[in-house]
Amino acid sequence: MQGIHRRSVLSGLGFGAGALALGGSAGRVFAQGEELVVVATGGAFEKALKDHFYDAFTQATGIRIRPVAASNAETWTKLRAMQQTGRVEWDIVTAWPEDLVAQAALLENFDCAKISSLAAQAVDNACTGRGLLRTLGAVTLVHDARKFPNGGPTTWAEFWDVNRFPGPRTMPNAGAPWWPLMAALQADGVDKDKLFPLDLDRAFAKLDQLRPHITVWWRTGDQSQQIFRSGEVSLGMIWSGRAFALQKEGMPIQVSYAGAPPNTALWAIPKGARNVQASLRFLDFFTGRPEAHVPFSDAVTFDTLNKVALSRLTPEQRKDRVTTPENSRQLAQMDATWVAENRAGLLDRWNRWLAR
Amino acid sequence: MPASLQHEALMLAQPVSDDPRGFSLRQSLLLAAPAVLCLLAFFVVPLSTLVEQSLTSPRLGLQNYVRALGSDLYLLILWRTIRLAAIVTVLALLLGYPVALTMSRVSGRVAGLLAICVLIPLWTAVLVRAYAWIVILQRQGLVNEALLGLGVIREPLRMLYTEGAVILATTHVLLPFMILSIFSVLRTIPPDLDRAAANLGASAFATFRHVTLPLSLPGIYSGVLMVFILALGFYITPALLGGPETLLMATLIGQQTTETLDWGLAGALSVTLLVITLLLVGLFGRVLRLEGKG
Numbered sequence: 001m002q003g004i005h006r007r008s009v010l011s012g013l014g015f016g017a018g019a020l021a022l023g024g025s026a027g028r029v030f031a032q033g034e035e036l037v038v039v040a041t042g043g044a045f046e047k048a049l050k051d052h053f054y055d056a057f058t059q060a061t062g063i064r065i066r067p068v069a070a071s072n073a074e075t076w077t078k079l080r081a082m083q084q085t086g087r088v089e090w091d092i093v094t095a096w097p098e099d100l101v102a103q104a105a106l107l108e109n110f111d112c113a114k115i116s117s118l119a120a121q122a123v124d125n126a127c128t129g130r131g132l133l134r135t136l137g138a139v140t141l142v143h144d145a146r147k148f149p150n151g152g153p154t155t156w157a158e159f160w161d162v163n164r165f166p167g168p169r170t171m172p173n174a175g176a177p178w179w180p181l182m183a184a185l186q187a188d189g190v191d192k193d194k195l196f197p198l199d200l201d202r203a204f205a206k207l208d209q210l211r212p213h214i215t216v217w218w219r220t221g222d223q224s225q226q227i228f229r230s231g232e233v234s235l236g237m238i239w240s241g242r243a244f245a246l247q248k249e250g251m252p253i254q255v256s257y258a259g260a261p262p263n264t265a266l267w268a269i270p271k272g273a274r275n276v277q278a279s280l281r282f283l284d285f286f287t288g289r290p291e292a293h294v295p296f297s298d299a300v301t302f303d304t305l306n307k308v309a310l311s312r313l314t315p316e317q318r319k320d321r322v323t324t325p326e327n328s329r330q331l332a333q334m335d336a337t338w339v340a341e342n343r344a345g346l347l348d349r350w351n352r353w354l355a356r
Numbered sequence: 357m358p359a360s361l362q363h364e365a366l367m368l369a370q371p372v373s374d375d376p377r378g379f380s381l382r383q384s385l386l387l388a389a390p391a392v393l394c395l396l397a398f399f400v401v402p403l404s405t406l407v408e409q410s411l412t413s414p415r416l417g418l419q420n421y422v423r424a425l426g427s428d429l430y431l432l433i434l435w436r437t438i439r440l441a442a443i444v445t446v447l448a449l450l451l452g453y454p455v456a457l458t459m460s461r462v463s464g465r466v467a468g469l470l471a472i473c474v475l476i477p478l479w480t481a482v483l484v485r486a487y488a489w490i491v492i493l494q495r496q497g498l499v500n501e502a503l504l505g506l507g508v509i510r511e512p513l514r515m516l517y518t519e520g521a522v523i524l525a526t527t528h529v530l531l532p533f534m535i536l537s538i539f540s541v542l543r544t545i546p547p548d549l550d551r552a553a554a555n556l557g558a559s560a561f562a563t564f565r566h567v568t569l570p571l572s573l574p575g576i577y578s579g580v581l582m583v584f585i586l587a588l589g590f591y592i593t594p595a596l597l598g599g600p601e602t603l604l605m606a607t608l609i610g611q612q613t614t615e616t617l618d619w620g621l622a623g624a625l626s627v628t629l630l631v632i633t634l635l636l637v638g639l640f641g642r643v644l645r646l647e648g649k650g
Contacts, residue, residue: 073614073615073616074614074615076617077614077615077616077617080617081617168495168514173600175615215514215516215517215599216516216517216599217599217600230494230495230496231494231495231496232494232495232496232516347616351429351611352429354600354601354603355429355432355433355600355601355603356432356601
């Protein structure tokens, strides 16, 4: 008994050492372009990416994709830490338009010409050299139709009207305070195309009025869905993709694009990444596959950069999408450069305001 | 009479100190070595790095401490954290002491049942318990549905994402630590002392006041200390059940570490919290020890 026990322990140790050695050499092979680490926000969204793009890319090229989940704030924090230690382990990250300016020092400038499918497949201006358009949505005003049998609010001014539309509300605390501030200014009468530069004093004063009625400040997309499911809130400001996901679950959620801040995400390549060539291959693969973009955009209810796929959508699919003219003309104008320049001070003021 | 009785009781409750069968000093050191090495590697080293960062990042000086202590917001959060930890500690003591006393007085099946009631929550993951509280406290949760059904309220109460929810759930998580600390001391008090006190004419309350309570002070001390320190650094429960208005030190430090990457400030905030904790603990220990001797 004892002998067997000892032997199995020893062989276990041997196995462990072997695995370590294997891990070391495997790491070197991946560094030569066998694996890409791709950062997105995780959850159902990441699964849709895997089902429609990651797996097919691995099949076509032999390059494996390791998905990593991180919030927007975590992405830049960790990336900066990686660059400080000189080991950038991520190959592709998800960025917002303002990040391309604010985090420019962390991002690689790549040659858009390397993405050969761009001209034939992508919408105009999809590639900026620092980012490639990934998905398009908005931060929309939504309400639970069961709580408002006579019709719910469809504008930010109505969202602020707690007498006509009573009920617990939710707004985002997800790293982009300019979204609720943009809504507040519109509720105070500012035109959706003239919000920038943001009048912060005015916006915070307007938010002060509504604050007692905002019972949840959601931090993640999953949380924003859960509080509607459990009835914790009746109306709120959430990502359009999450709102339509609730509709697909059978909930009577009404979505209004009126004055909604656009919610655009891009792929970007970190400076110092080890597999830039392989990353560009993936970006090209992502751009040029309309047959994958149709089911993918349907699964996440976001539009994507692929214009061929957009033309293949049914009218039923189109009516909810942000790029449909009836919807896109309702969106608020966003000034990514102003946001990038004022981001740090804005976040600080926001956190102070929230913590009171 | 009470003073001398108390003295007697204290003498009886003293643990035996010179155990001839104990380990030698060398053996003791050897046995303690793994734990000490772990502490060095995983606590002392990171802590030193933290202190160093707080003094040197981005440059040498005290600027991070000036920022941490000069900001009314951070001071507010610090005060909120200490206040919450104190409330939780008092609640846990008031709720926990009677349970511990009962556990020490009953025997057999009832004692086992009580122990299970205390231990099962302790073995359940903190995360699971936080989600359970969400189910109970939410707008269409058990409490609101029951109160609405009974006609006590007309509109659902807002309970989730408030300081009350954080206090309730944190007390629930930390209560077993209080109960077990007090119980471990209470059960070493010989039952003869109660009978002796009664024999000398003391009422049940006088017995508790002059015998049981003073003898259980070491248990109260360790329970209060443990609950207070754990509550000061509590992270998961406040993050899930609280809102931005209940932002506490641990969450703030987490934000500075993972979201704004301001490790200098995070270090300064951590060191501040650590120093204040040590000061309060020292002060607390003095007060209780004096009381124990009086």
